[in-house]
Amino acid sequence: MKTLKGPAIFLAQFCSDEAPFNSLDTIAAWASSLGFKGVQIPTWDGRVFDLERAATSMEYCNEFKSILAKYDLVVTELSTHLQGQLVAVHPAYDEMFDGFAPESVRGNPVERQKWAVNQLMLAAQASKNLGLNAHATFSGALLWPYLYPWPQRPAGLVDTGFRELAARWLPILDAFDEAGVDVCYEIHPGEDLHDGATFERFLAAVEDHPRCNILFDPSHFVLQQLDYLAFIDRYHDRIKMFHVKDAEFNPTAQQGVYGGYENWVDRAGRFRSLGDGQVDFKQIFSKFASYNYEGWAVLEWECCLKHPEDGAKEGAKFIQEHIIRVTEKAFDDFAKGGTDEVANRRILGLKI
Template sequence: MKTIRGPGLFIAQYLGSAPFFSDIDGVSGFAAQNGFRALQVPVHDRAIVDTERLEESGYIDGWHAAIERHGLAVSEITAHRAGQLLAVHPAYDGVMDTFAPALLRGDPAARQQWAEQELRRSITLAARIGAGKLATFSGSLLWPFFYPYPPAPPGLIERGFAALAARWRPLLDYADSLGVDICFELHPGQDLHDGATFAAFLDRVDHHPRARLLYDPSHLRLQHLDYLGFIDRWHTRIAAFHVKDAEFRPSPDRGVYGGYGDWIDRPGRFRSPGDGDIDFPGIFSSLTRYGYDGWAVLEWECCLKNAFDGAREGARFIADHIIQTTQRYFDASMRRAAPPDELDRILGLKP
């Protein structure tokens, strides 16, 4: 059996202008001081990593060395914003434009083209540093129709998935050429948000071997999915893992959609690991059972606890849940080989 690696830290929620958080050396030092062994690195902040400088002599080597000086690895590269911008329904153009470079805002076609280029650069980066994994969102053409009232016109859902697959297939092929997995984080607001939608996508990309999953139980919990059964169903596709807790507290006024409330007021809320109601011992046990040997990465998005306590406690939480796998079964010494004749005698088939 294999042992999960960790703890890793998804640094997106920690970036900013303050010392420690404005460059890769600083955030690496912060992570190492809090007990993390790897960084999951987003590409949206050019001060952290500039994908447009990939071909600049020495840039990536120097960037990677800054992380390694702190004893850290890179677990995955992430490009959630670019993935989201690859497929945007026009209803969301205005809000999604905030994720695009300023010069592209108001031009959906140019924005989509930029997103594809950014995803290609991110795949290249993941390959060049040996991470081999890119985590991202799928984007969405169908989210306005996720609740069937009035029912969608016949063929609309199928057409939407076909269009989404057509945008991702060249990227999956490019990733395959470089040995990189694209790990989709199933997330409300994305066309790929549960097992059924991921299965529909797989059908349309010919079950591409590079179409993988970032397993984040918080998004499954808040959709009331069986997040442990999900591992049983999809373990062969799980290639990345966010340790993010959540809770659902039934309310007389708000349901799973939250009533447009802020996170603090929603029945379903993200919490720091151990503060929600997700069964992490069960998750770590299931992933270990199926041989997941990728990283367990903290994603902090708690609506109550501050990020620094979340990081310190989260690193310890992950370390405490990693199962150092056994090298032998407890009853191994009791087992002995027996030839067929003896097996028959044991069963009473022969005198």
């Protein structure tokens, strides 16, 4: 068994124009002061990372790592959640997702997608240059508007959608394979890969590509009312990343999983800071220990109530307390007696 790494923190929700969150040096000092050992980097945020330079300059990558090293931190993974979303966008969401892309490609879905694919290609090389072995992203979605089967979906619509999604991602997966990096899709509502069934559809469509893997975030399973512990049992071979995020689901007479168009505070399902929700993290960390999960435990703060700085401070301690330092011996080794094949056959009453 192996002890997972952590605690780490995803910086996406913390970067801002205010100190100490407005530069890599200062946000690293802040994260380290809270007890974090690693940081997951949002590649779209120029205040902390330059994706193109990381893909083309080992000097930049070494400088980047040296800044983190000053604070006893390492980079755990890069993230292209926003760019990955733009690899596949249904036209209904074109205007809303335009904000994820530079102005030069807004209003032009074809050019926007090309830009997104190039961003993923850069991320593959940047990850390699930084010595990373996993990458976080979203799959994007062509089929999300047709999630509920009413009106009845035309025959073959879902198959067509997944074939197209696979065709867009296969060149990217191949580039990450060449770089020696796993692509970890966050299983997330709003994405075509939002549960186990859809991940399996996509995996089949990309012909079981070895780099097609999973970012496990139990909060999204709580909101969908999925069995997140059984999910680990079923897909642990493909789970290469872990967002430690809490959530709660409290259905009422007014709303359930769909949320009634309410804001986050008033939804039946909502994200909470670590320890404030319903996720059974003791069982999750136990399962990861038993399945030899080798990656990081990365805090992703998303809470509709608590201040992010408090969530981060409490989260570092929460993760550290949940990490299981795995044992190197069996608890009953003290009672072990030396035997051999002859003795074993004698004990079973077999001929020697």
